[in-house]
Amino acid sequence: MTYFQELWSSRELLFNLTKREITGRYKRTVLGQLWSLLNPLASMLVYTFVFSIIFRNDPGPGDPSGIDAYFIWLLCGLLPYQFFSNAVNSGMGAIWSNSALVKKVYFPRTTLVLSSSAASGFNWSxxxxxxxxxxLIVGGPGVLVFLPVVLLFMALMLIFATGLGLMLAVVNVYFQDTQHLIGIALRLLMYLSPVVYPLTLVMNASNGIGPLFGSVTLFDLYRLNPVERFISAFRTLLYDQRLPELDDTLFCLGYAAVFIVLGLWIFRKNEKKLAELL
Structure with missing residues (x-):
């Protein structure tokens, strides 16, 4: 039986683990699943006050949608980023948080990371x-046309985050410092991605600095950030209500493919050692 056949045979386990993640995360809370909405909404209120009122950050109306609402513009980038952060964090800790189960019985350990990502994906949806x-309330029914493409990019970002989670889950078993380093990195990454400010600010700053070496600019280096490509694609689809640029689409496809293949390969190579290291 190949590894993928083994994973397929464990699909019921994957479903049950995902269900446990979804229901267990807010177990014995009064608001339950609503907590998954309160966190981004609270962040949205703070960032909207700071960046649109104090710093007067104005990304301008959507092109061609004409939507001109900073809080909507902010959510179009904030929700994908918070999903990415949650999926990476939960995937990274999936093995450690289920160490008792890992040491007791054999099953494809990959399902633990996959279920964490799936649960984060459910909340994100x-x-x-x-x-x-x-x-729909602010800009009319135009967004419905692009929903199939939005779902495609959601799937690509889920695959990308899962691949990274698989890699970090292995590293976290070897080095417990990983979770602390990644926590810092994710906080920094948010401000290195166009979540609370428009991409044009980086472009203008880059033009003011000029080439760093050869013809490479600060903007070129900035756009190597995978999260930036995904956020740009979501903003284009949801806020501007048009198809993403071809290069953004290709980069998102490439990042998803490379990270999931690399993540599965690294995890598979180390899977048999995980129970011994816990």
Whole structure:
């Protein structure tokens, strides 16, 4: 039986683990699943006040949608980023948090990371559903045309985050410092991605500096950030309501493919050692 056949035979386990992640995350809370909405909404209120009122950050109206609402613009980038952060964090800790199960019985350990990503993806889909409703209220039915493409990019970002989570889950078993380093890195990455500010600010700053070496500019280096490509694609689809640029689409496809293949390969190479290291 090949590894993928083994994973397929464990699909019921994957479903049950995902269900446990979804229901267990907010178990014995009064608001339950609503907590998954309150975090991005609270962040949105703070960032909207700071960046649109104090710093007067104005990304301008959507092109060609004409939507001109900073809080909507912010959510179009904030929700994908928070999903990415949650998926990476939960995937990275999936082996450690289930160490008792890993040491007791054999099953494909990959399912632990996959279930964590799937649970984060479920919460993200609920949040994105609320965002679509807000877009329908503010900008009309135009967003519905692009929903199939939005779902495609959501799947690509889920695959990308899962691949990274698989790699970090292995590293985290070997080095417990990983979770602390990644926590810092994710906080920095948010401000190195166009979540609370428009991409044009980076472009203008880059033009003011000029080439760093050869013809390479600060903007070229900035756009190597995979998260930036995904956020740009979501903003184009949801806020501007047009198809993403071809290079953004190709980069998102490439990042998803490379990270999931690399993540599965690294995890598979180390899977048999995980129980001994815990």
């Amino acid at each position: 609920v949040e994105m559903g609320i965002l679509v409703i807000a877009l």
